[in-house]
Amino acid sequence: MVTISATASEDKTQNCVLTPKKKAIVAATSNSITPSTAATTSNSSTNAETNADQMTPPNILVYKKMEAIVERMQAENGGVTVRTVKAFMSKIPSVFSGSDLISWILKNLNVDDTAEALHLAHLLASHGYLFPIDDHYLTVKNDNTFYRFQTPYFWPSNCFEPENTDYAVYLCKRTMQNKTRLELADYEAENLAKLQKMFSRKWEFIFMQAEAQSKVDKKRDKLERKVLDSQERAFWDVFRPMPNCINTTEVDIKKAYRKGGSSLGSGSSGSTRVHNNLSVEQLTRHVQMLKLKLERRTIKISKVAESYISYFEQYREFDYFLAPPDYPNPWISDSTELWEMNKEISLKRVKRWGFSLRELLKDPAGREQFARFLDKEFSGENLKFWEAIQNLKSLPQSQVKEAAKKIFDEFLAPDAPCPVNVDSKSVELAKVALTNGPSFFCFDVAAEHIYLLMKNDSYPRYLRSDIYKDCLNGSKKKVKSIPNLFGKIQR
Numbered sequence: 001m002v003t004i005s006a007t008a009s010e011d012k013t014q015n016c017v018l019t020p021k022k023k024a025i026v027a028a029t030s031n032s033i034t035p036s037t038a039a040t041t042s043n044s045s046t047n048a049e050t051n052a053d054q055m056t057p058p059n060i061l062v063y064k065k066m067e068a069i070v071e072r073m074q075a076e077n078g079g080v081t082v083r084t085v086k087a088f089m090s091k092i093p094s095v096f097s098g099s100d101l102i103s104w105i106l107k108n109l110n111v112d113d114t115a116e117a118l119h120l121a122h123l124l125a126s127h128g129y130l131f132p133i134d135d136h137y138l139t140v141k142n143d144n145t146f147y148r149f150q151t152p153y154f155w156p157s158n159c160f161e162p163e164n165t166d167y168a169v170y171l172c173k174r175t176m177q178n179k180t181r182l183e184l185a186d187y188e189a190e191n192l193a194k195l196q197k198m199f200s201r202k203w204e205f206i207f208m209q210a211e212a213q214s215k216v217d218k219k220r221d222k223l224e225r226k227v228l229d230s231q232e233r234a235f236w237d238v239f240r241p242m243p244n245c246i247n248t249t250e251v252d253i254k255k256a257y258r259k260g261g262s263s264l265g266s267g268s269s270g271s272t273r274v275h276n277n278l279s280v281e282q283l284t285r286h287v288q289m290l291k292l293k294l295e296r297r298t299i300k301i302s303k304v305a306e307s308y309i310s311y312f313e314q315y316r317e318f319d320y321f322l323a324p325p326d327y328p329n330p331w332i333s334d335s336t337e338l339w340e341m342n343k344e345i346s347l348k349r350v351k352r353w354g355f356s357l358r359e360l361l362k363d364p365a366g367r368e369q370f371a372r373f374l375d376k377e378f379s380g381e382n383l384k385f386w387e388a389i390q391n392l393k394s395l396p397q398s399q400v401k402e403a404a405k406k407i408f409d410e411f412l413a414p415d416a417p418c419p420v421n422v423d424s425k426s427v428e429l430a431k432v433a434l435t436n437g438p439s440f441f442c443f444d445v446a447a448e449h450i451y452l453l454m455k456n457d458s459y460p461r462y463l464r465s466d467i468y469k470d471c472l473n474g475s476k477k478k479v480k481s482i483p484n485l486f487g488k489i490q491r
Contacts, residue, residue: 059156060157063127063155063156063157064157066123066124066127066129067129067152067155067157069109069120069124070124070129070130070149072108073101073104073149074149078108079104080096080100080101080104081096081100082094082095082096082149083095083096084223085146091223092133092146092226093223093226093227094148094149094227095133095146095147095148096146096147096148097143097144097145097146097147098121098140098141098142098143098144098145098147099142099143099144101121101130101140101147102114102117102118102121102140102142105117105120105121114142118140118142121140122139122140124140125138125139125140125147126138126139126238126246126248127156127238127248128150128154128155128156128234128235128237128238128248129149129150129155130147130148130149130150131147131148131150131230131231131234131237132145132146132147133146133147133148133230134146136185136233136237136241136242137242137245138234138237138238138241138245148227148230148231148234150231150234150235151231154231154232154234154235156238156248156249162236162239164195164198164199165199165206167191167195167236167239167240168192168195168196168199168203168206169206169209169210169213170210170232170236171184171188171191171192171195172192172206172207172210173210173211173213173214173217174188175192176210176211176214177214177217185242187242187243191240217229314355315355317348318348318352326346326348345365345471347472349363349365349366350366350468350471350472351472353366353369353468354463354468357451357454357455357459360459360462367383369467369468369471370383370458370459370462371383372467373458373461373462373465373467373468374454374458376467377458377461379421379458381411381418381419381420382420382421382450382453382454382458383454384411384418385407385411385418385420385446385447385450386447386450386451386454388407388410388411389407389443389444389446389447391403392404392407392440392443393440393441400438400439400440401438404434404438404439404442404443405434405438407443408430408431408434408443412427412430412431412446420446420450421450421453422446422449422450423449425445426445426446426449427446429445429446430442430443430445430446
């Protein structure tokens with residue numbers, strides 16, 4: 001059995017993350033804040049203290065307590081047993097099981113309950129001090145699942161604020177390595193596509209950087225490379241967690257305001273302390289820089305133009321200033337076809353239903369077709385509930401209380417005859433709103449939930465259904481053309 005040492009110099013796996021480049025950065029940083037450097041002038045000393053205070057994370061006291069526990073776990077004598085496990089045709093270096101970790105907590109800490117020990121282990125994992133070797137979900141189970149300690153270089157007390165470019169380099173490097181354990185998860189592949197679109201102008205530089213790092217990694221020892229890859233993955237699982245996971249690196253806005261130096265916002269006391277040390281020229285340059293940031297566009301004009309062009313191309317045939325109408329205007333002609341349009345649904349109307357759910361519900365015929373489809377799928381109560389909310393907003397104030405109670409009893413009550421699929425939080429908010437006094441907007445949260453459910457689930461299936469296809473094929477008839485009153489459009 002091999003136990004892990006708390007001293008980084010005694011354990012090769014603990015030092016494996018500190019590449020020469022990173023060591024140089026750490027050394028330069030430590031040299032830049034030495035007392036001899038900070039004491040050159042009184043102003044530079046004050047600025048160094050201010051910067052050090054700003055770089056201290058608000059949760060530093062919590063981090064120190066966690067790190068004290070982790071250091072005890074990593075102690076050579078009396079720590080958690082860390083070993084190299086032999087698997088089929090491979091070795092898994094520097095791991096320990098979840099049951100060993102929970103047993104150590106119950107034995108060495110003032111913890112008597114297994115559930116409390118699991119909770120403590122989960123907190124340590126969620127902050128990145130230890131992690132499962134085969135899962136992106138940072139939690140601990142009391143079984144034989146293998147875990148590994150994170151290197152101190154990646155501890156959150158070091159005040160990391162990784163940028164999206166670093167994340168893009170990491171994901172790009174993962175795609176270059178032909179290993180099953182390094183394949184991108186679905187959410188990571190989506191993030192990589194978004195980052196590639198975001199950094200399209202400098203993606204070649206990011207790719208070259210990732211390629212260089214990949215070549216350096218290949219020169220390392222096989223076991224060392226395994227440990228390094230897992231520790232780097234765990235680092236990004238903390239700062240870029242998978243969906244539906246808590247991001248423990250988010251700073252409480254109240255703490256950030258009190259600190260006055262956080263990137264999330266600056267408090268009045270902190271900003272005053274910093275500005276007192278700046279000259280008028282420095283403040284003037286700072287104000288000019290802030291003005292330039294305000295004038296800078298956050299969205300590319302080309303992307304905005306593309307979205308506008310695609311929108312207008314989609315709706316061009318429905319703009320009667322650019323395309324002839326399907327039916328003549330009954331106010332300037334003797335034709336009554338426009339009043340009878342609901343009897344026969346035109347192809348243009350049916351095609352417009354496929355643009356969005358809002359377009360479908362805006363058309364009475366489309367809403368009727370969608371209701372038939374929902375009844376066929378036994379989810380017609382969703383549309384009925386949404387329509388009831390829209391009708392509630394058009395009632396006079398004197399009828400709101402009675403209508404709101406009727407809606408709640410029909411759709412949201414425990415014994416409702418037509419219950420809808422909403423979460424308990426939305427039901428509680430609606431119940432509180434009814435207790436405090438019903439209004440036009442007491443069901444807005446639940447209505448938004450149902451609308452998104454129909455938009456993301458029912459509506460795409462409706463477009464693929466036979467009901468919509470039959471309606472689309474049945475509407476392909478010859479439409480009487482009306483000459484454009486404005487003449488030929490010059491393009």
